[in-house]
Amino acid sequence: MKYTISNLAASAAIFGSALAASGDFNVLTMNVAGLPEILQGNDVPGDKTVNSKTMGSKFSEYNYDMIHVQEPHKQDHESNHANQDFNYHASIYETDNHPYRTATSGGVPFGSGLNSLSTKYFFNYNRVKWNVCSNASGADCLTPKGFTFMRVQVDEGIYVDFYNLHADAGTEPDDLTARAANLKQVADYIDANSVGNAVVVFGDTNSRYSRTADAIRVFRTQNGLTDAWVELIRDGVEPTAESLCDNPSKTDYCETVDKILYRAGATVDLKATHWGYESTKFLQPDGNILSDHNPITANFTYNPGTTLRQSDFWGGPWGNWFSDVPKLTTLSKPKAAAITVRGANRLDGVNVQLADGTTFTHGGSGGTATTLNLEANEFWTEAVLCQGQKDGHTRNFYIKATTSTGRTAEAGKSTSDCRTSTAPAGWQIVGFMGQDGDEVDQLAFVYAPQ
Ligand SMILES: *[C@@H]1O[C@H](CO)[C@@H](O)[C@H](O)[C@H]1NC(C)=O
Numbered sequence: 535m536k537y538t539i540s541n542l543a544a545s546a547a548i549f550g551s552a553l554a555a556s557g558d559f560n561v562l563t564m565n566v567a568g569l570p571e572i573l574q575g576n577d578v579p580g581d582k583t584v585n586s587k588t589m590g591s592k593f594s595e596y597n598y599d600m601i602h603v604q605e606p607h608k609q610d611h612e613s614n615h616a617n618q619d620f621n622y623h624a625s626i627y628e629t630d631n632h633p634y635r636t637a638t639s640g641g642v643p644f645g646s647g648l649n650s651l652s653t654k655y656f657f658n659y660n661r662v663k664w665n666v667c668s669n670a671s672g673a674d675c676l677t678p679k680g681f682t683f684m685r686v687q688v689d690e691g692i693y694v695d696f697y698n699l700h701a702d703a704g705t706e707p708d709d710l711t712a713r714a715a716n717l718k719q720v721a722d723y724i725d726a727n728s729v730g731n732a733v734v735v736f737g738d739t740n741s742r743y744s745r746t747a748d749a750i751r752v753f754r755t756q757n758g759l760t761d762a763w764v765e766l767i768r769d770g771v772e773p774t775a776e777s778l779c780d781n782p783s784k785t786d787y788c789e790t791v792d793k794i795l796y797r798a799g800a801t802v803d804l805k806a807t808h809w810g811y812e813s814t815k816f817l818q819p820d821g822n823i824l825s826d827h828n829p830i831t832a833n834f835t836y837n838p839g840t841t842l843r844q845s846d847f848w849g850g851p852w853g854n855w856f857s858d859v860p861k862l863t864t865l866s867k868p869k870a871a872a873i874t875v876r877g878a879n880r881l882d883g884v885n886v887q888l889a890d891g892t893t894f895t896h897g898g899s900g901g902t903a904t905t906l907n908l909e910a911n912e913f914w915t916e917a918v919l920c921q922g923q924k925d926g927h928t929r930n931f932y933i934k935a936t937t938s939t940g941r942t943a944e945a946g947k948s949t950s951d952c953r954t955s956t957a958p959a960g961w962q963i964v965g966f967m968g969q970d971g972d973e974v975d976q977l978a979f980v981y982a983p984q
């Protein structure tokens with residue numbers, strides 16, 4: 535069954551007040567078109583298609599929760615047959631049955647060669663091209679490589695930002711410079727768009743810890759990410775000596791350029807519990823490998839935060855990301871003392887002032903403001919958001935805030951597409967996260983214990 539984003543969001547609204555849950559998920563990353571030498575010859579037409587279909591059926595059979603694939607382009611594998619370098623992702627999709635998948639063709643002109651296949655609903659998907667490329671080895675500048683971002687609803691009230699990437703290849707000085715710029719570009723994007731959030735980056739970094747000029751450590755130093763392989767297989771020590779892998783690899787100890795890095799967030803605890811090469815699960819019927827990259831997998835457990843949690847999101851992916859979570863993690867016993875909501879035809883702005891004077895304001899200054907001052911023993915416990923379309927973009931049109939004593943403040947115009955977020959019993963709303971500009975395009979609520 536295939537879902538569209540809008541009907542899935544609508545059905546999710548039914549579960550709006552359910553509590554955040556614990557559980558686990560697993561991920562796989564695979565550079566899918568890195569064919570073994572013997573199959574690259576054009577005297578075996580069709581094999582890449584057959585192999586792509588085999589990969590697709592294995593993706594289904596093993597049912598990984600999230601798969602990131604990278605497909606090199608024609609120029610990466612000197613093929614003379616135009617047809618042979620057609621979009622192999624289409625063949626993978628033919629035999630795979632993950633319910634949520636990124637679009638492989640159409641609007642994206644052969645795209646960045648990056649795609650994702652998921653058992654989980656995701657949104658705010660964005661493809662970003664590298665700012666810097668190098669022709670020194672291969673021809674990375676001829677094809678638009680880059681990275682992708684998506685926010686995944688792992689479970690009710692459990693969100694994780696997933697990044698796929700395919701960094702510049704090669705080891706010439708220009709390659710190393712380009713690749714460092716690529717990884718820094720992802721790190722900066724994480725700083726801007728995943729502030730306060732749990733993050734998993736998995737893809738082809740083309741980097742090795744053992745090559746000191748490779749800038750792979752930027753994810754740890756700038757974003758606080760942990761490499762699950764370093765953590766679980768290498769006892770937390772980044773290697774300095776090269777250790778190349780066989781394919782299929784018989785040990786998890788050797789280093790590959792494909793990586794899985796992650797961090798927890800205050801509203802979502804995340805922990806890697808397993809990391810491994812999956813190569814022996816991805817063989818052709820005759821035992822040959824399907825790709826010259828060993829695919830890698832990791833398992834994660836997740837738990838809702840103990841001091842902060844969050845509601846689901848409502849609205850569309852426009853404007854800039856904001857999150858009150860980093861500030862809230864520094865406060866003890868935050869409590870809303872006043873709620874101000876602004877709106878006219880749509881929701882212009884939201885504001886909460888905490889008892890300690892901390893103020894969170896998002897959106898613009900348009901519309902009419904309504905303020906509700908809360909009593910000392912009164913908590914903000916529920917919020918209704920209604921969304922609609924303006925200029926073809928989904929945004930929030932309306933908010934109604936309700937306190938523990940039943941008092942309300944509202945702003946904007948209600949629509950038929952609404953969502954109620956209720957704080958878990960004994961919890962309250964103390965802040966926000968989402969995307970804004972002059973208006974509040976997308977919004978979720980941050981909960982803290984009362
Ligand atoms: C890489 O090579 C292509 C094709 O020759 C050229 O169009 C492009 O400008 C080059 N880019 C860089 C950064 O050298």
Ligand SMILES: *[C@@H]1O[C@H](CO)[C@@H](O)[C@H](O)[C@H]1NC(C)=O
Binds near residue numbers: 559832
């Ligand atoms: C990883 O997760 C998958 C899917 O839930 C599960 O089948 C597998 O046993 C897990 N592996 C480990 C080592 O926990």
